[in-house]
Amino acid sequence: DKGGYKHFMAKEIAEQPRVLSAAADYYLGGRDTADRMGRELLESIDFSNVDRLVMVACGTAALACHTAKYWFEQIARLPVEVDIASEYRYREPPLSDRTVALFVSQSGETADTLAALRYCAGKARKIVSVVNVATSSIARESDVALPILAGTEIGVASTKAFTCQLTVLATMAITAARQRGHLDAAAETKLCEQLMAVPRLVGQALTCEEEVKKIASHLGHVSDALFLGRGAMYPLALEGALKLKEISYIHAEGYASGELKHGPIALVDDKLPVVVLAPSDALFDKSVSNMQEVMARGGKIIMVSDQAGLSEGGEGVWKTIEMPTIEGPFAAITYAVPMQLLSYHTAIEKGTDVDQPRNLAKSVTVE
Numbered sequence: 001d002k003g004g005y006k007h008f009m010a011k012e013i014a015e016q017p018r019v020l021s022a023a024a025d026y027y028l029g030g031r032d033t034a035d036r037m038g039r040e041l042l043e044s045i046d047f048s049n050v051d052r053l054v055m056v057a058c059g060t061a062a063l064a065c066h067t068a069k070y071w072f073e074q075i076a077r078l079p080v081e082v083d084i085a086s087e088y089r090y091r092e093p094p095l096s097d098r099t100v101a102l103f104v105s106q107s108g109e110t111a112d113t114l115a116a117l118r119y120c121a122g123k124a125r126k127i128v129s130v131v132n133v134a135t136s137s138i139a140r141e142s143d144v145a146l147p148i149l150a151g152t153e154i155g156v157a158s159t160k161a162f163t164c165q166l167t168v169l170a171t172m173a174i175t176a177a178r179q180r181g182h183l184d185a186a187a188e189t190k191l192c193e194q195l196m197a198v199p200r201l202v203g204q205a206l207t208c209e210e211e212v213k214k215i216a217s218h219l220g221h222v223s224d225a226l227f228l229g230r231g232a233m234y235p236l237a238l239e240g241a242l243k244l245k246e247i248s249y250i251h252a253e254g255y256a257s258g259e260l261k262h263g264p265i266a267l268v269d270d271k272l273p274v275v276v277l278a279p280s281d282a283l284f285d286k287s288v289s290n291m292q293e294v295m296a297r298g299g300k301i302i303m304v305s306d307q308a309g310l311s312e313g314g315e316g317v318w319k320t321i322e323m324p325t326i327e328g329p330f331a332a333i334t335y336a337v338p339m340q341l342l343s344y345h346t347a348i349e350k351g352t353d354v355d356q357p358r359n360l361a362k363s364v365t366v367e
């Protein structure tokens with residue numbers, strides 16, 4: 001049931017404020033403190049004597065891991081390795097019993113992710129998974145399985161599962177930080193509040209849809225696009241590019257903004273749209289100078305930022321998408337919304353099959 005929406009993808013994008021709030025509540029014990037299940041699951045991982053976290057997944061789930069790496073390193077001071085499952089499983093990576101191995105999968109049935117989990121079983125201290133399907137193989141074979149509570153996701157392009165994965169990984173990073181002695185009570189409360197604010201911020205971000213539609217009416221006619229970001233916005237740039245490729249079949253690449261000069265800037269001409277994810281944070285000035293390098297070569301910047309960022313760095317850009325002002329480290333969850341909407345409306349503009357893109361399956365259960 002599409003609930004009145006034209007596509008499952010549109011319905012699933014719109015559901016995010018509600019499902020994100022359910023996920024944050026479950027793990028942070030918001031309104032329903034009687035249910036301590038989520039908190040207990042998190043506590044049971046025990047990051048206190050761990051010296052490494054290995055995160056393994058495929059596609060969008062791997063990009064959720066890549067984003068969460070920034071949080072685990074910055075907040076919990078925990079060294080993190082992220083890899084895609086198809087590479088990890090054959091690399092024969094050494095593992096010690098001071099390593100937590102974490103697998104993220106919406107379906108819980110992705111063949112490569114399951115094989116990587118089986119490789120780690122018996123070697124790592126603990127096998128943890130973050131899944132949407134609680135009865136899945138990956139959940140069943142884990143020591144601790146954390147549900148993302150996104151509800152069924154039908155659209156092949158992952159949307160609400162991605163933001164719910166990020167939310168759960170953020171609660172895990174906060175818990176790990178406390179267990180490892182890097183967070184006092186006040187700092188923990190602040191981070192929890194910042195994460196609890198995300199569903200409301202995502203609701204606000206959804207109001208950029210009209211602006212995004214206008215931009216998509218142009219994007220529907222280009223053959224290539226570039227996505228740039230720094231810090232946790234870098235994996236999100238990869239996710240924006242993946243989403244656009246998947247459902248609109250436009251060739252798109254994501255890059256860390258700092259890599260621009262090392263190759264991709266050669267692609268820039270007056271036809272190339274370049275989406276820049278630049279919230280006004282500590283890295284903002286660096287992002288603006290990368291944007292200027294693109295504009296100097298005629299590239300068409302689509303700047304995604306908050307009010308302060310747009311007024312400070314938005315001069316001369318082609319289009320803007322305004323996001324709410326966001327405090328703290330979790331802005332990437334909210335900035336996922338314009339990435340989803342941009343690919344969705346571009347696909348509509350092109351008339352492609354949004355929910356069932358060609359050549360793709362919802363769950364990749366063969367290698």
Ligand code: M6R
Nearest residue numbers: 059060061105106107110157158
């Ligand atoms: O079910 P999983 O989360 O393990 O699936 C992983 C990928 O196949 C999946 O995220 C894929 O990249 C999506 N179609 C992206 O939108």
